[in-house]
Amino acid sequence: MKQKRNSQNIIFLAIVTLFWFAQYVYIPYQTTYLTAAGTAGNVVGIIVGAYGVSQLILRLPVGLSADRVGRHKPFIMSGAAASGLASLCRVVMCNGTGFLAANLLSGLASAMWISFMVFFTGKFSAGEQQRATSRIVMFNNLGMLLGFVASTLCYTQIGMRNLCMFSVAAGGIAFILAFFLKEEKSDRTVHGMPAVQELLSVCKGRRIIVFSVIALIQQGIQLTTTMSFTNQILKDCGASDALVGISSIIYMVSAVSFSALASSGFCGKRGPRFWIPAVLAVLVVYCGMVPAVGSVPVILVLQILPGMATGILFSYATSEAMQGVPAEKKSTAMGFFQAVYAVGMTTFPMFTGSIVSAGGMQAGYLVLAGIAAAGIVIVKVYYMQEVNFTTEVQ
Numbered sequence: 001m002k003q004k005r006n007s008q009n010i011i012f013l014a015i016v017t018l019f020w021f022a023q024y025v026y027i028p029y030q031t032t033y034l035t036a037a038g039t040a041g042n043v044v045g046i047i048v049g050a051y052g053v054s055q056l057i058l059r060l061p062v063g064l065s066a067d068r069v070g071r072h073k074p075f076i077m078s079g080a081a082a083s084g085l086a087s088l089c090r091v092v093m094c095n096g097t098g099f100l101a102a103n104l105l106s107g108l109a110s111a112m113w114i115s116f117m118v119f120f121t122g123k124f125s126a127g128e129q130q131r132a133t134s135r136i137v138m139f140n141n142l143g144m145l146l147g148f149v150a151s152t153l154c155y156t157q158i159g160m161r162n163l164c165m166f167s168v169a170a171g172g173i174a175f176i177l178a179f180f181l182k183e184e185k186s187d188r189t190v191h192g193m194p195a196v197q198e199l200l201s202v203c204k205g206r207r208i209i210v211f212s213v214i215a216l217i218q219q220g221i222q223l224t225t226t227m228s229f230t231n232q233i234l235k236d237c238g239a240s241d242a243l244v245g246i247s248s249i250i251y252m253v254s255a256v257s258f259s260a261l262a263s264s265g266f267c268g269k270r271g272p273r274f275w276i277p278a279v280l281a282v283l284v285v286y287c288g289m290v291p292a293v294g295s296v297p298v299i300l301v302l303q304i305l306p307g308m309a310t311g312i313l314f315s316y317a318t319s320e321a322m323q324g325v326p327a328e329k330k331s332t333a334m335g336f337f338q339a340v341y342a343v344g345m346t347t348f349p350m351f352t353g354s355i356v357s358a359g360g361m362q363a364g365y366l367v368l369a370g371i372a373a374a375g376i377v378i379v380k381v382y383y384m385q386e387v388n389f390t391t392e393v394q
Contacts, residue, residue, distance in 0.1 A: 014177060018171070025164075028231060031232055045354065045356075052223070055107045055346075072118060094160055151163055152249055207324070208336065226303065254305075259312075263315075282309060286306055287368040291362040
């Protein structure tokens with residue numbers, strides 16, 4: 001039985017790795033490619049932000065559907081297929097219009113991440129949820145890292161269109177592997193589907209709202225800076241395409257490493273009360289320094305900081321938001337959590353792009369630093385008041 005469970009975990013984590021490889025292999029050069037093709041900065045912001053639009057619209061309905069059906073495998077397979085099809089759009093139409101349509105489809109694929117998370121963490125006890133969450137986030141980041149390595153090694157030689165073919169292949173393989181996942185039959189046919197209103201009640205809790213907002217800040221800043229405008233800053237400082245790729249690899253190695261650290265006893269000793277505000281402070285430093293230093297080597301070193309945010313801050317925000325949520329409502333809660341942070345992924349690149357067009361990179365990054373600082377205040381106030389109330393989960 002244990003060997004069977006291990007083999008299932010291997011298959012599943014391979015799917016996770018391939019899925020996120022497909023979603024991110026083109027990302028390090030997306031902004032610079034579109035800019036070089038003559039796309040305006042504010043339009044690039046809209047294209048990057050489009051990735052979050054589908055997620056914003058679909059994540060809560062997907063979570064509700066998964067809880068009502070009581071199954072996750074169909075959603076996992078749909079996500080894998082959509083990740084490959086999105087890059088097929090980029091191959092067929094390798095311009096701003098194609099990337100806009102593809103990013104919307106990639107957002108649909110990422111909306112299915114709800115079922116990936118709940119499917120995996122559901123195999124672990126309540127006391128193991130933080131470790132399980134950090135582990136799946138680690139393989140999530142590993143897939144991105146492998147994508148960034150592939151793009152760095154191959155982009156100059158093969159170009160964007162052929163790079164996107166890697167994404168098509170990875171999404172296809174993940175879809176095929178998903179056929180081999182085993183899922184227990186749902187008892188929904190016996191007990192009936194829960195009412196939508198009953199499921200949505202889980203979204204009213206103060207805890208899930210607070211930590212969804214923290215994830216919104218982290219994900220919005222990550223997508224806007226590390227995945228987008230920081231690459232343009234590097235190019236403006238004279239960095240080659242290879243150095244832009246290396247910058248992304250440094251970020252992802254940091255994210256994988258800190259994800260592993262988040263599941264260790266070292267982070268567990270201090271817990272989320274320490275790590276969440278501490279890493280938000282790290283993001284304030286990052287956003288303040290990147291557009292100001294004007295040095296490629298220094299920016300490369302600074303890429304370690306958002307990796308810390310992805311590995312530690314996002315893992316803790318996820319596990320804190322899901323704490324105390326009943327198993328039968330977990331997909332809805334995860335859908336709400338992911339829909340909220342998709343707001344950041346959608347709006348942050350858009351308004352930052354507008355600020356950059358009007359006032360320059362430094363102005364845009366300083367606004368992001370201020371938002372991260374506001375996150376510190378939010379979480380500090382929450383933890384100070386937590387002693388006066390219990391977790392509000394219906």
